[in-house]
Amino acid sequence: MLIIFCADPLSPNQVEDGFQAEYRAAIENGFETALIDFDLLSSTEGIERALRRIQPYGDCQKAIYRGWMLKPDVYGKMYNALKVRGVVLVNQPDHYRLGHYLPEYYPLIRELTPESIWLEPDDTRELNSLMQRLEIFSGGPVIVKDYVKSCKHDWYEACYIPDSSSEEDVARVVDGFLERQGEDLNGNLVFRKYLEFEKIGIHPVSKLPLSREFRLFIYQGELAGCFPYWNEVDYDKSQLNLEMFKPVISRIPSSFFTLDVALTIDHNWMIVEMGDGQVSGFPNHESVIEFYSWLRSISK
Ligand SMILES: Nc1ncnc2c1ncn2[C@@H]1O[C@H](COP(=O)(O)OP(=O)(O)O)[C@@H](O)[C@H]1O
Ligand SMILES: [Mg+2]
Incomplete structure (x- = not known):
């Protein structure tokens, strides 16, 4: 390899x-x-x-x-x-695209991820039309991102929309997000129902509320590693139930991908996002060591 x-x-x-x-x-x-x-x-x-x-x-x-x-x-x-x-x-181009773009992977993980809508690349981002699209969230909170990334570290300015029926909230946060993404916007806007994830702390620099989130690396259908996503706080994976992700994992054709999963306050594990395994970061040094020794063990 x-x-x-x-x-x-x-x-x-x-x-x-x-x-x-x-x-x-x-x-x-x-x-x-x-x-x-x-x-x-x-x-x-x-x-x-x-x-x-x-x-x-x-x-x-x-x-x-x-x-x-x-x-x-x-x-x-x-x-x-x-x-x-x-x-x-390891991943052919259409599988890279599948793992990278939310609209591509969403249908495969739908039952285990927050309800989401997105604009097609050429769709207008004009406010009236956004407000119509957002009606399906019945005024509940949503988060905004693009097909790949959010601006999570500017949580209140460019990610979290407290009231999806408020033109003022939507315009403020969407503009904040678009300003930050600039030319680097991937695809177009994605809106996702906000779920209450169990909180383990607040990010010391950005003040982003941190969820009990883990990054699973899946290589050729096998779990190659399961690592705490946040390095800033200590938390253990004793409550993590991997069994429930198996049906989803078995229907994803890509050879190497990540699933970021988090626990809701009513104790459901949900997929926050998927990623191509080749461009997903390892959260810390231990996860790097663990992954490469796992890869060696199956490469013999
Ligand atoms: N639907 C959601 N409900 C509640 N929190 C969310 C939701 N989606 C994302 N988050 C929070 O925002 C963070 C960033 O979102 P994510 O989709 O992972 O974007 P990025 O690609 O920028 O990491 C997540 O780690 C999670 O804490
Ligand atoms: Mg993420």
Whole structure:
């Protein structure tokens, strides 16, 4: 197995700062590694340069990308360019898209995730039309995000809408979110019914209320790790019931994905979001070590 990381743009022979611990863990567990230039991936001419350090493999070399999030079309181009070199990423492009975009994965996890609506990429974000779409939430609180990310650390300004029937609340929070996302908006707006998750504390910097949330890494249908999502507070996973996620996991075709799950105050485990396993961060150092030694144990 080859693990592909992003190089540090200022020192291209070194791994990006945020991935150093992972890079070391991959090597220590016997995996081959390679570096690519993330910034060059976004243009067709750039892709060849971005991948220049990856020598062609004669036989099909299986690989995992571990780096920054990519737009699905860029991931597709990288996937194809790697394939020409004999390197095959664990997730084919449509599975990357499935794990990355909420509208793609929502139908697969629907019964275990907050009710959600979204705008198609070209839909208007004009307030009157948003208010009509939001009627299905009957004035209850909702959160806003795009197909991939929220601005959770600006919770009250750009994520949490206390009253979905209030034009003032909706306009204020949606504008706050759109301002922050700017050109980086993924797809379009997503609105999700707000659920009361059990709280374990408040984020020390952003004051975001923290839920009892865990990140599950699923590799080829197996649980590759279950880690507390928040590093800022200590909490244990003794109450976590993984059984209930098995039917959902078995219907997701992607080879490597994450599910972030959290406990509601009425004791239901719900999926907060899904992610492609290649671009989901490990919450802390222990989770990195645990994941790579698990991957080694099944790679023999
Ligand atoms: N529907 C919801 N109800 C209550 N809290 C939510 C809901 N969706 C998200 N959250 C909270 O907001 C945080 C960020 O939302 P998330 O969808 O995970 O976005 P991001 O991709 O930015 O992490 C979650 O960790 C959770 O604490
Ligand atoms: Mg999240």
